[in-house]
Amino acid sequence: NMPFVKQRLSPTPRIVDVVKKMNSPYVQICYDTSHSNAKMKEDIPACIAMAAPYLKTLHIHDNWFNDEHYLPFMGMIDWDAFAKALAESGYEGTLNLEVTGYVSSKMSPELQEAYINLAVESAKALNQMIEAYKK
Numbered sequence: 001n002m003p004f005v006k007q008r009l010s011p012t013p014r015i016v017d018v019v020k021k022m023n024s025p026y027v028q029i030c031y032d033t034s035h036s037n038a039k040m041k042e043d044i045p046a047c048i049a050m051a052a053p054y055l056k057t058l059h060i061h062d063n064w065f066n067d068e069h070y071l072p073f074m075g076m077i078d079w080d081a082f083a084k085a086l087a088e089s090g091y092e093g094t095l096n097l098e099v100t101g102y103v104s105s106k107m108s109p110e111l112q113e114a115y116i117n118l119a120v121e122s123a124k125a126l127n128q129m130i131e132a133y134k135k
Helices: 012-022 033-039 044-054 079-089 109-134
Strands: 029-032 055-059
Touching (some): 012 029, 012 044, 029 033, 029 044, 033 044, 033 055, 044 055, 044 079, 079 109
Parallel strands (some): 029 055
16 A cells, blocks of 8 residues: 555555455455555545455545545545445445544643544544445
């Protein structure tokens, strides 16, 4: 899922091709929404559909134009399209938020807790969207 241009496996289609060729239950995909969006400029629903048979886990975070690790709904990713694609993919794993770095020791304990609560509520909202598309 790494976004570096010189890394051979960066784009989702290449990652899927390598995983297919490996043909092993021990080699699967971690799909990273922000890397796919900001770094690779990929169509997220199309990538999820392509990766679906091999999708093991997720790194979920939002962004604008870099790998900023914002909470879902704080950047430019179309989370409704993501939710629909994930629901249709058959993915049954967890929703792993990759949003480290925004809770700081410089923040009061109350602000830290507020941010963590916002992260929890963001994940719940995203999960509700996914579940709604499963029905």
